[in-house]
Amino acid sequence: MRQTTRSPMRSTSFLHPLPGIRGETLILKTITTLVLAAGTAIIMIPFLYLLSTSVKDRDQLRQSPPPLIPIAATTVEINGQAEPLFQVTLDGQVREMALIKNRPEGKGVFVDPAFPDQTHELVIAEQTALKHLEIHWENYPEALKQMKFSKLLVNTLLVTFLGMAGMLFSCSLVAYGFSRFRAPWLNVLFILLLSTIMLPSQVRLLPTYVLFNKLGWVDTLLPLIVPQFFANAYDVFLLRQFFMTIPLELDDAAKIDGASPLQVLMFIILPQGRPALIAVAIFHFLYAWNDFYEPLIYLHSPEHWTLAVGLQTFNALYAVNTNYIMAASAVMILPPIILYFLAQRIFTQGIVFTGIKG
Amino acid sequence: MQSSIKPPRFSLARRESLWAYAFIAPWTIGFVIFTLGPMLASLFFSFTEYDIVSPPKWIGLTNYINLVHDQLFWHSLGITFKYAVIALPLGLVVSYMIAVLLNQKIRGINIWRTVYFLPSVIAGVAVALLWARIFDPKFGILNPFLAQFGIKGPGWLSDPQWAVPALVIMSLWSVGGNIIIYLAGLQGVPTDLYDAAKVDGATAWQRFRHVTLPMTTPVIFYNLILGLIGTFQYFTEVYVLTNGSGNPARSTLFYNLYLYQNAFKYFHMGYASTMAWVLFIIVLGFTLLIFRSSDAWVYYEGQLRGR
Numbered sequence: 001m002r003q004t005t006r007s008p009m010r011s012t013s014f015l016h017p018l019p020g021i022r023g024e025t026l027i028l029k030t031i032t033t034l035v036l037a038a039g040t041a042i043i044m045i046p047f048l049y050l051l052s053t054s055v056k057d058r059d060q061l062r063q064s065p066p067p068l069i070p071i072a073a074t075t076v077e078i079n080g081q082a083e084p085l086f087q088v089t090l091d092g093q094v095r096e097m098a099l100i101k102n103r104p105e106g107k108g109v110f111v112d113p114a115f116p117d118q119t120h121e122l123v124i125a126e127q128t129a130l131k132h133l134e135i136h137w138e139n140y141p142e143a144l145k146q147m148k149f150s151k152l153l154v155n156t157l158l159v160t161f162l163g164m165a166g167m168l169f170s171c172s173l174v175a176y177g178f179s180r181f182r183a184p185w186l187n188v189l190f191i192l193l194l195s196t197i198m199l200p201s202q203v204r205l206l207p208t209y210v211l212f213n214k215l216g217w218v219d220t221l222l223p224l225i226v227p228q229f230f231a232n233a234y235d236v237f238l239l240r241q242f243f244m245t246i247p248l249e250l251d252d253a254a255k256i257d258g259a260s261p262l263q264v265l266m267f268i269i270l271p272q273g274r275p276a277l278i279a280v281a282i283f284h285f286l287y288a289w290n291d292f293y294e295p296l297i298y299l300h301s302p303e304h305w306t307l308a309v310g311l312q313t314f315n316a317l318y319a320v321n322t323n324y325i326m327a328a329s330a331v332m333i334l335p336p337i338i339l340y341f342l343a344q345r346i347f348t349q350g351i352v353f354t355g356i357k358g
Numbered sequence: 359m360q361s362s363i364k365p366p367r368f369s370l371a372r373r374e375s376l377w378a379y380a381f382i383a384p385w386t387i388g389f390v391i392f393t394l395g396p397m398l399a400s401l402f403f404s405f406t407e408y409d410i411v412s413p414p415k416w417i418g419l420t421n422y423i424n425l426v427h428d429q430l431f432w433h434s435l436g437i438t439f440k441y442a443v444i445a446l447p448l449g450l451v452v453s454y455m456i457a458v459l460l461n462q463k464i465r466g467i468n469i470w471r472t473v474y475f476l477p478s479v480i481a482g483v484a485v486a487l488l489w490a491r492i493f494d495p496k497f498g499i500l501n502p503f504l505a506q507f508g509i510k511g512p513g514w515l516s517d518p519q520w521a522v523p524a525l526v527i528m529s530l531w532s533v534g535g536n537i538i539i540y541l542a543g544l545q546g547v548p549t550d551l552y553d554a555a556k557v558d559g560a561t562a563w564q565r566f567r568h569v570t571l572p573m574t575t576p577v578i579f580y581n582l583i584l585g586l587i588g589t590f591q592y593f594t595e596v597y598v599l600t601n602g603s604g605n606p607a608r609s610t611l612f613y614n615l616y617l618y619q620n621a622f623k624y625f626h627m628g629y630a631s632t633m634a635w636v637l638f639i640i641v642l643g644f645t646l647l648i649f650r651s652s653d654a655w656v657y658y659e660g661q662l663r664g665r
Contacts, residue, residue: 028462032464035459040473042531043474043531049492049499063497064497065502066497174385176381177378177381178378178381181377181378182378183376183378183379184375186378186382192389196393198583198645199638200590200591200634200637201591202614202633203635203638204392204393205396206400206403206630206634207396207399208396210410210627230385230388230389261377286479290480290481292483292593292594293594311484312487315598316601322497325491326488326491329484329487330484333480333484333485336480337476337479340476344468347538
């Protein structure tokens with residue numbers, strides 16, 4: 001009888017035949033949210049520390065433990081000297097007073113800035129030191145000037161975007177070749193291509209260096225750009241997987257209209273493959289922007305350095321200026337972060353990673 | 359109508375092949391110039407004494423014999439293994455667990471995902487410099503945090519005992535890349551499998567253990583292989599943090615850093631090539647081992663259909 005009057009809501013609960021499952025799901029979702037929130041703190045606090053350190057001055061850098069918000073002790077001028085200001089409880093009244101002298105046993109001499117002649121001896125630990133937000137934005141221009149940022153930026157942009165052009169050009173051609181044609185040995189070559197992903201780069205690095213040295217390219221940007229015009233396994237694989245999902249009917253229609261393979265690539269595959277092309281372009285940007293090893297071995301003189309090498313050297317020379325190092329680091333990570341937020345969906349929805357399976 | 363078109367010089371299949379080879383030519387040429395050629399050259403260098411300036415001098419197996427007697431070689435290999443044994447499984451498990459959480463249907467899931475992937479886009483020098491400050495015993499934030507739980511934090515990067523664990527912690531912060539790949543794998547698990555499991559009354563744990571885990575073994579396999587290779591190439595962070603020295607007390611002299619020092623600090627290109635080839639053999643050995651083992655634990659959907 002019940003079965004005949006089953007409401008649509010009941011019928012969906014057919015999927016959860018155990019009475020506990022609804023509640024279980026809710027508990028799991030709550031736990032998930034809590035764990036994710038805790039992890040978010042672990043991820044974000046280093047960023048917060050980076051930012052706050054980058055806007056501190058020398059005195060603030062000496063605070064230990066370092067506050068996550070750039071604060072400084074509030075001071076007031078007493079007899080021409082800057083003295084720290086405290087919130088003091090005196091005779092049941094809360095007043096702001098300056099600490100002008102330390103005494104034994106944790107005591108100190110306090111005065112009211114309005115009446116500098118009346119001194120009061122109080123236990124320092126019982127009073128609250130006044131702090132205020134103090135942000136030194138001027139660290140940024142100073143840090144960028146010291147590390148000769150603009151030159152480094154130009155080099156990094158050249159390497160990144162010329163390399164990106166080369167990568168997109170060569171990898172689309174190769175991925176097209178591997179996704180749309182039949183030819184003897186093509187499968188073997190594709191497996192060979194994939195196997196290079198697993199090749200430790202060291203095994204080809206040194207002779208490549210020797211080659212570029214012979215060509216006179218060491219200490220120029222060319223060793224970082226030119227190889228990009230010869231495709232790479234990661235990007236070819238990603239593009240090929242995506243190109244395979246483009247319906248063959250589109251190619252056939254174009255071919256019937258007399259399109260050559262090159263025209264099919266230009267007018268069908270590349271426009272249809274846009275999401276994958278954007279994705280590999282972004283990954284290349286991140287790779288080239290952050291790359292350190294190759295710029296380190298190929299670029300010797302400061303005028304050819306990229307940001308990664310420049311920043312590392314800046315730190316090696318002026319490590320004590322933590323505020324400047326952190327300011328420069330913040331600037332360096334900004335473009336990837338902006339790009340990341342602009343292209344979020346590519347990362348969070350994993351559209352282009354599906355090819356990795358199997 | 360068709361008669362005006364000349365008969366093709368090549369057969370259709372032949373022409374298709376030629377187009378294919380033409381399109382993949384950039385890679386084929388690049389493979390010969392930047393992979394195959396250099397691989398053979400470095401194999402040759404490994405039997406020579408070579409400082410780039412003067413031509414390589416054949417010395418037979420000398421480099422290999424020296425390598426076996428080189429304390430620093432074994433030391434650096436040991437550090438790399440130690441790091442691999444801790445960081446690799448830990449990174450795989452942590453990123454997998456986060457990916458599972460990020461695959462739940464909860465409110466604001468895209469915001470959580472955005473946060474968790476964020477560290478992976480900024481890998482490199484800036485991150486290493488940031489963590490150098492975080493680990494600082496006096497002005498960093500890690501030890502004051504530990505102190506709140508009554509733990510006295512070590513000197514981290516200045517303590518030979520704790521330098522490698524510090525690097526492991528740093529690597530865990532940047533596991534976002536692994537998470538992305540895992541998440542793609544998790545999203546590829548057909549929902550009807552979950553529905554079927556629910557109908558059978560499977561609990562959340564059972565669904566995870568018998569549906570999610572087996573269905574995502576291919577991505578675990580993928581991350582394991584790439585993680586292994588990445589570990590043996592570990593370089594940037596440790597170079598930045600120690601200024602290329604591998605200190606304190608050579609406790610962070612990773613294999614790749616020692617190789618770099620030999621090649622580009624002392625210009626012992628022959629010896630460094632020997633190191634590169636030994637590394638290649640080691641990585642290849644491990645990779646083959648994992649591939650061998652994959653039959654036992656990696657599940658491919660296609661196999662089901664074959665049954």
